[in-house]
Amino acid sequence: MIASALVIIAPGFEEIEAVCPIDLLRRAEVKVTTASVSSDLCVTGRSELTIKCDRLLGEVINDDFDLLVLPGGPAVFDLRNDTTITDLIVRFSNKNKTIGAICAAPLLLRDASLLTNRKYTAHISTLEELPDLKTQNETVTDGFLITSPGAGTAVEFALALINRLCGIEKAEEIRHSIHADFGK
8 A cells, every 4th residue: 555645835834844755755655745725736935936736735634644744934833823734733643643743843733732741853943832842853753743853854854754654664765865874
């Protein structure tokens, strides 16, 4: 069975934190669906790069996916006011499905009450709201949650997602194919 992932794309998303997981998950042969939270398939990120999403979120919100990916960036602050996103996160959590959140996106996990008694990391700018974040980690996996601090850790974040869905061998194959093992 082919694993599937839903990647949420909102205006102001951090491009590297979205594109890197999309690219590496697809290299690992995961069926990735990018979903725009706006009414347009084309969504512009924080650095003015525009991505054309596969679908609008409303079209796929009730579909079954193995993984939910939440990129960071300024978009997170608007998504915090969107109960559709919170409900989606809670639904994944209730099914013990993997949720990946990078940069400021762990704030969405906090808003969904998922970080109590959990280990996690996030962008250092979230420290006031997430005082227990682990600041020395590229990624933190705790149960079904995988978190990462930002754009500079997007490759490790994506590889952790692949490891969860496809296993360590596939993650290491992808790591090697993109030279992410260079110097290690």
